[in-house]
Amino acid sequence: MTDYPADPILVLLEATPTGELAKSAAGLLGAASLIGTPVALAVTAAGRSQAIAEQAAAAGAERVLVVETEAVVARLSVPIADALAAAAAVVAPDAVLISNSMEGRDVAGRFAARTSAALAVDAVGLSRDAEGVIAHHSVYGGAYNVDSAATFGPLVVTVREGAVEARAEARPVAIETLEPQPSGKAAASIESFESVTATSTRPELKGATKVVSGGRGLGSAESFALVEQLADTLGAAIGASRAAVDAGYIPQSHQVGQTGVSVSPHLYVALGISGAIQHRAGMQTAKTIVAVNKDPDAPIFEVADFGVVGDVFTVVPQLISALAERKK
């Protein structure tokens, strides 16, 4: 099969450690469908590609190129970059979309450097005009909107996880196997991988539609349970300020802000968070912000749509029971 669509957008799929298609793929394929025809690439260990390819087709991939190689679990970044270079050579895409994840950034960096392609990072949206593909960025914590494009050739784009809401229509499964030549580039060895068993049924922070965050105002790791209770009442993910993380109330993976996760949920509830500029940089693009803080001068109120000056330990339990009352 060499009859590729005229406007192919190459999407690099990511797999979870258990061999499922990563959640980021639906957004990437959705973004690709806005600017062209999504052609996906899956790079997996032997026997793992069929399931991924089927899920990718259901998420809108017109065609799925698959590369099965054991190197992908033994060596970091390079085997995937090799596969991507081979796929791009046959597809000749207008753009290459990659998740702005740890692995995605490495592969995007290697691929763009190897092929001397223009690279756009942390895009929150994509569009196309007469001259080609345009990446949209939200920079300096959402203070500016910036567009970027390639002077010529394909634009390689890392797309912020959870930023694109568009979804592509399901396509019939069409798989094509590639057997790329290894580049022989030096790579780090993956010595082991220890999976975190997901015990939480709560939504993931990245890409969550609702987030409840706690700050130093919670006072202790035990009291932080209040944040969890409200989050569960609202079906929200749990976030935290850097102060709460530094104080050891909650692991760093929950940190929202300049140096943590950037979120753009429909609802962001800030409990006992002062709203230092570094925290606001990670959440001020939320559609609606609610804040509770006992300090009336806390900067968080400058960005809150609804703010309550009060004690989180009286306001929040009342809020939880009021919401529970409504559900009855």
Added chain:
Amino acid sequence: MKIIVIVKEVPDTYGERKLDLETGLADRAASEPVLDEIGERALEVALSHADANEAEVVVMSMAPERAAATIRKGLAMGAASAVQVADPGLAGADLGLTARTLAAAIRKTGFDLVITGNLSTDGSGGVLPAMLAELLDVPNLTALSSVEIAADSVSGGRDSDDGTMRLSAKLPAVISITEALPDARFPNFKGIMAAKKKPFETLAAADLGIDPQDLSVAASIMTAIAEKPPRSAGVKITDEGDGGVKIAEFLVENRLA
């Protein structure tokens, strides 16, 4: 062992940061320029290794000439020498040009290990370490939350939402580190005085065989820029015993609960 730490001057995230709406470039005068904290942590990894082992630590940066004072802080912290690539032609350089220029400077300086932060606070692209590794043809070990440096190898752990990966590679290599690594040391008076006598090399693009105006290489260009109107404050009430109920009503009204 020669360790090069890549550092970056960024606008202080404790203040307002501005982009110039005419040029699209960072408005360096609008905010306090500081050494990016994650780069300081990267330097700490190198310095603490050098404290206990035979190692030469070089700080390197690509930045306008006036950033020299910021880069010098790396010398005050304990690096043995500094290399700054400063060239007006590199203003507004995209990631590709930045990576090619830094890779050339790294090659010219010579290295066993390159250490960077995982993400800068201004661009937050996080792609440069892998780009450097590709151009230098060495392994990348990125986003490490723990690092062990040996005489001829480097290894470390990388934490993600899915789990922890153990990585290792023979030197030379490029690594990037996360905030999980220790805070950087403060430069002391002795260090600040000593920094004035340490070698500080300034290179232009031409010294590295780089032509910033080379239009035959694809580049990423900014095509539009707009400032978002600042978010305005909404309703603020003081809790009079019904604050929780009021929030519940607000959420229901806005179909958020």
